[in-house]
Amino acid sequence: MEWQAFVGEDEVIRMNAELAMNRDFTLKDIENLPDGVRAEVIDGQIFYFAAPSEIHQRLLGNLYFRVREYVKMNAGACKVYVAPFAVRLIEDEKNYMEPDMVIICDRDKIKEDGCHGTPDFIIEVISKSTKARDYGLKTMKYREAGVKEYWIVDPIREIVLTYWFEDETLNTIYGINDEIESRLFVGLKINVMEE
Numbered sequence: 001m002e003w004q005a006f007v008g009e010d011e012v013i014r015m016n017a018e019l020a021m022n023r024d025f026t027l028k029d030i031e032n033l034p035d036g037v038r039a040e041v042i043d044g045q046i047f048y049f050a051a052p053s054e055i056h057q058r059l060l061g062n063l064y065f066r067v068r069e070y071v072k073m074n075a076g077a078c079k080v081y082v083a084p085f086a087v088r089l090i091e092d093e094k095n096y097m098e099p100d101m102v103i104i105c106d107r108d109k110i111k112e113d114g115c116h117g118t119p120d121f122i123i124e125v126i127s128k129s130t131k132a133r134d135y136g137l138k139t140m141k142y143r144e145a146g147v148k149e150y151w152i153v154d155p156i157r158e159i160v161l162t163y164w165f166e167d168e169t170l171n172t173i174y175g176i177n178d179e180i181e182s183r184l185f186v187g188l189k190i191n192v193m194e195e
Helices: 009-019 027-031 054-074 131-145
Strands: 039-042 045-048 079-082 101-104 114-116 121-125 149-154 159-164 172-175
Touching (some): 027 039, 054 079, 054 101, 054 121, 131 159
Parallel strands (some): 121 149
Antiparallel strands (some): 039 045, 079 101, 101 121, 149 159
């Protein structure tokens, strides 16, 4: 495979579709990837990442800045990380994820090689090649693992979905320019477009 050419969204979508039937991938496959190539393994299926777009990086930067400032001032034990940062929701060889942003309040879960266990709060910023995974498979995995709060920021549809898995009647859809308040972190309010 020509890894250097493997950066566009359409190429990643094609490659992930070709690999969809193969569920024999493990953490070893992730460890053996060439430098600069990123992927996740979920239930033994591998998913490659395309290089993030400008809007993806801008929104993620906005979110990280605001969340980190809040955490620093109000949630001292918690730590905020952005991708690439490994999350092993399940301690097995067939599940390895790199969410766009995680907040972890139990420092015992934080190791040199990433998070071992469930983060408290996860944010994913949608791209063309990750939207099906972020809306479907990862939402299910995060819910099952006990993530408390999960946001999907979708610049394509210009919405933000917020999930509160402890009471899903509180799940909400916002416009991308709306101010959104975290349920987990009282007082954390963010407009994801605001720079």
